[in-house]
Amino acid sequence: MQVELRHIHKHFGAVHASNDINLTIPAGSIQGILGENGAGKSTLMKALSGFIFADSGEILLDGKPVHIASPADAINHGVGMLHQDPLDFPPMKVIDNFILGRNGGLFPDRRTAAKEFKELAVQFDFSIDPDAYVDMLTVGERQQLEILRLLWLGARALILDEPTTGISLPQKEKLFATLKKLAAQGMTIIFVSHKLEDVEFLCNRVAVLRQGQLVGEMLPPFNVDKLVEMMFGKVVSFGGRYPLTPGASTLHLEHISLEDVRLQIRDVTLDVRAGEVIGLAGMEGSGQATFLQACAGLVRPVAGKLSIKGADVTGQTHHVFKHKGVAYLPAARLEQGLVPGLSLTEHFVLAEETHGIFINRDQAIRLAQDRIKTFNIKGTPVSTVESLSGGNQQRALLALLRTPLSLILLEHPTRGLDIESTMYIWSKLKERCAQDGAAIIFISADLDEVLQYSDRVLVFFTGKVSSPLDAEKVTVEQLGQLIGGKGWEAIHA
Amino acid sequence: MRNNKWFNLGVQLAAVILALLFVTVILLLVKAPPLAAFQNIMIGSVGSWAKFSDVLISFVPLLLVTSGLLVTFAAGLWNIGIEGQITLGAIFATWMMRTLQDSTLPPALIIILTILAGMFGGAIWAALAGALKTFGGVNEIFGGLGLNFVATALNIWLIFGPWKRPGVASMSGTVPFDVKLWLPMIPDTRLSAWALGIAIVGIIVTYFLLQGTYFGLRLKAVGKNTHAAYLLGIPTWQYMMVSFALCGVFAGLAGAMQVTAVYHRLIPSISSGYGYLGLMVAMLVNYQAAWAAPVALFFAALNIGSIQLPVVLKLDSTLAGVLQGALVLFVLLADGVRQRFVKK
Ligand SMILES: Nc1ncnc2c1ncn2[C@@H]1O[C@H](COP(=O)(O)OP(=O)(O)OP(=O)(O)O)[C@@H](O)[C@H]1O
Numbered sequence A: 001m002q003v004e005l006r007h008i009h010k011h012f013g014a015v016h017a018s019n020d021i022n023l024t025i026p027a028g029s030i031q032g033i034l035g036e037n038g039a040g041k042s043t044l045m046k047a048l049s050g051f052i053f054a055d056s057g058e059i060l061l062d063g064k065p066v067h068i069a070s071p072a073d074a075i076n077h078g079v080g081m082l083h084q085d086p087l088d089f090p091p092m093k094v095i096d097n098f099i100l101g102r103n104g105g106l107f108p109d110r111r112t113a114a115k116e117f118k119e120l121a122v123q124f125d126f127s128i129d130p131d132a133y134v135d136m137l138t139v140g141e142r143q144q145l146e147i148l149r150l151l152w153l154g155a156r157a158l159i160l161d162e163p164t165t166g167i168s169l170p171q172k173e174k175l176f177a178t179l180k181k182l183a184a185q186g187m188t189i190i191f192v193s194h195k196l197e198d199v200e201f202l203c204n205r206v207a208v209l210r211q212g213q214l215v216g217e218m219l220p221p222f223n224v225d226k227l228v229e230m231m232f233g234k235v236v237s238f239g240g241r242y243p244l245t246p247g248a249s250t251l252h253l254e255h256i257s258l259e260d261v262r263l264q265i266r267d268v269t270l271d272v273r274a275g276e277v278i279g280l281a282g283m284e285g286s287g288q289a290t291f292l293q294a295c296a297g298l299v300r301p302v303a304g305k306l307s308i309k310g311a312d313v314t315g316q317t318h319h320v321f322k323h324k325g326v327a328y329l330p331a332a333r334l335e336q337g338l339v340p341g342l343s344l345t346e347h348f349v350l351a352e353e354t355h356g357i358f359i360n361r362d363q364a365i366r367l368a369q370d371r372i373k374t375f376n377i378k379g380t381p382v383s384t385v386e387s388l389s390g391g392n393q394q395r396a397l398l399a400l401l402r403t404p405l406s407l408i409l410l411e412h413p414t415r416g417l418d419i420e421s422t423m424y425i426w427s428k429l430k431e432r433c434a435q436d437g438a439a440i441i442f443i444s445a446d447l448d449e450v451l452q453y454s455d456r457v458l459v460f461f462t463g464k465v466s467s468p469l470d471a472e473k474v475t476v477e478q479l480g481q482l483i484g485g486k487g488w489e490a491i492h493a
Numbered sequence B: 001m002r003n004n005k006w007f008n009l010g011v012q013l014a015a016v017i018l019a020l021l022f023v024t025v026i027l028l029l030v031k032a033p034p035l036a037a038f039q040n041i042m043i044g045s046v047g048s049w050a051k052f053s054d055v056l057i058s059f060v061p062l063l064l065v066t067s068g069l070l071v072t073f074a075a076g077l078w079n080i081g082i083e084g085q086i087t088l089g090a091i092f093a094t095w096m097m098r099t100l101q102d103s104t105l106p107p108a109l110i111i112i113l114t115i116l117a118g119m120f121g122g123a124i125w126a127a128l129a130g131a132l133k134t135f136g137g138v139n140e141i142f143g144g145l146g147l148n149f150v151a152t153a154l155n156i157w158l159i160f161g162p163w164k165r166p167g168v169a170s171m172s173g174t175v176p177f178d179v180k181l182w183l184p185m186i187p188d189t190r191l192s193a194w195a196l197g198i199a200i201v202g203i204i205v206t207y208f209l210l211q212g213t214y215f216g217l218r219l220k221a222v223g224k225n226t227h228a229a230y231l232l233g234i235p236t237w238q239y240m241m242v243s244f245a246l247c248g249v250f251a252g253l254a255g256a257m258q259v260t261a262v263y264h265r266l267i268p269s270i271s272s273g274y275g276y277l278g279l280m281v282a283m284l285v286n287y288q289a290a291w292a293a294p295v296a297l298f299f300a301a302l303n304i305g306s307i308q309l310p311v312v313l314k315l316d317s318t319l320a321g322v323l324q325g326a327l328v329l330f331v332l333l334a335d336g337v338r339q340r341f342v343k344k
């Protein structure tokens, strides 16, 4: 299906999030959409898929102007969208979720649906159990389910808003194979991403947005430097490694064992030193999140001893850890890290040490303006966090970190951030290591990021934890093998 | 964006007009003259100083419970147990008064101690609902409803048992206190300026508590996202307990006011449904403390104004309830519609 956008405008208050966008996407193509955080990518995609209304402009599908009133309406027209932050999935069965949204009869024909689900899944080589519960699926599997559902509902144009940020490498490869197959069948794919190499590999045309405007389009072969310049309006240089000499022991784990519903981690001993960065690598759900939460005092170890700067904190609450200078940033920003409905200013006030009973408004606003500037957040002190773009929510989360800290625990710290912000955020974090002697432990699905910024790496595979590996001596290929469970004999030899 | 003040105000106004139309239709259906009914409510509430002083009497407990409920709503809690908390406040107040009324203490001191006892009683009952939630995992709505029944039963038992009037127990309540132990009233009315003052101070304190303090901001964070609030370093369950207790203090104060300023004794239906009415006011003002006083006054006027409807128009006085309920429903509905509209 050919998708055409004409003179699309969308304002949010003073923000011109879509400014006269004209874009034609021929049937059967994979269109990449690039742009820095807050450029207006999600906004444009939501306007196309009926989640929001454009203020003005026209949408044409196969040359015919259409009015898209709601997401359900969009799918009736053949447009389906996968969201940047996976929408809430209630604890229902895969097959029920699959049937959801199909109009017609009071009593869904579950048997036929289940059969069609299986046929579709086989076609794309997805292995999801229709009787499993959705909340037990990984992000990648939910994504697969959502794709199947949209196809089954008759989607002929598929929008994916940053689909590769939370999924594992094999899942990503499978996703790309699926998308190429669909495009070959005449499906139109719109692929929003910050990862240039993904776009380069997958897309056969690219459009770049900046500050709500379409600033350029490109066909292969792509000139990456040119694309980056279009995205940021300037040339961006990539930083190198900055190794540090680690200081005193910050976090000490002694024979720690952990358990959660799915797996067990046995007998981990680790000493994390001031100024050090430790990366945790592994497929989603291999135990690294549980491990990180244990370091934050959010999960209680079933055995072993945990101490921070020499003080035993085994079995204490997260707030005790926090008083000792431990900070934890969760992956689900809007569900766990930020408070929807409260403004940026209110967040900064909440995160800081308090003085007295009454809030000093002027001082609070000044604090917010200061942080907004330092962390380059696109928003105002009174913006509520849910009105920020995905990447800007992430920056806000990072801006909440207090100073000084002794241990910073991060889940996917740069998920959804554009290249420039990723480098900026890491330079900020590294600054803390160098100046305040903070140690960092972080999880990332991006193996390049793990190797680039860590001093040592722990690999997780179904609850097994490797001994710390020197990041300079491991290659991305080797790390890829290890998180898939291969080559463990060599590192333990 | 159309999300400006005038647009919002217009939507609210439309909702109020719709609610009035809705009630008009109902009146027409039962073959009653709508204009006469509305007129009667007006006359019955603000037609004379005597009537208006009655409105203010009913305004006091309503505003007090609304203040309390604004605190629990800020923490994201549905304190349905508010009725029981009013009742317990009244019981504790009566108990204190009965204990001290024959002592040699100055009456002013006795009254103060009585009011404090009422606040304490309400707080305990609310803390119980809070404890059931935080430690027992009982949803505060169910816990509160259960505690309401217990409070009513306790009240009736006291009136007909240990505290019954000499001779015969009766629905009219316990023996009235001595006049010198009543909260002083404005001459020619049953209204106590003290009670009115306390209620107004109460809502002002609530307003500043929620708008300007760290406590209020933290409470809001807990109410909107408990998990994130915890990670931000806020002791979440403690804050929920404190918000319950605070609401209980206000409810107990309302109960104590009913005892010391209005009935001067304990009666079976001492809470008079003010708790539920307060829930409606809080919803109607969209949990904004600034609007609570005018709306509570309006609701009190509706209550008092409809009292004479049965006599004059042979209409049931529950018409006030119909109008109040319709207002809340239409305003909530309008807000839902507006939000959909603004989001797009
Ligand atoms: N509901 C909203 N209310 C107010 N402003 C909004 C709203 N949604 C988006 N915006 C603003 O519109 C601009 C574009 O946001 P959008 O989400 O489209 O960015 P994006 O390109 O998807 O960024 P990211 O890469 O960070 O996800 C931002 O400045 C954002 O703050």
Ligand SMILES: [Mg+2]
Binding pocket: A041, A042, A043, A084, A161, A389, A390, A391
């Ligand atoms: Mg986005």
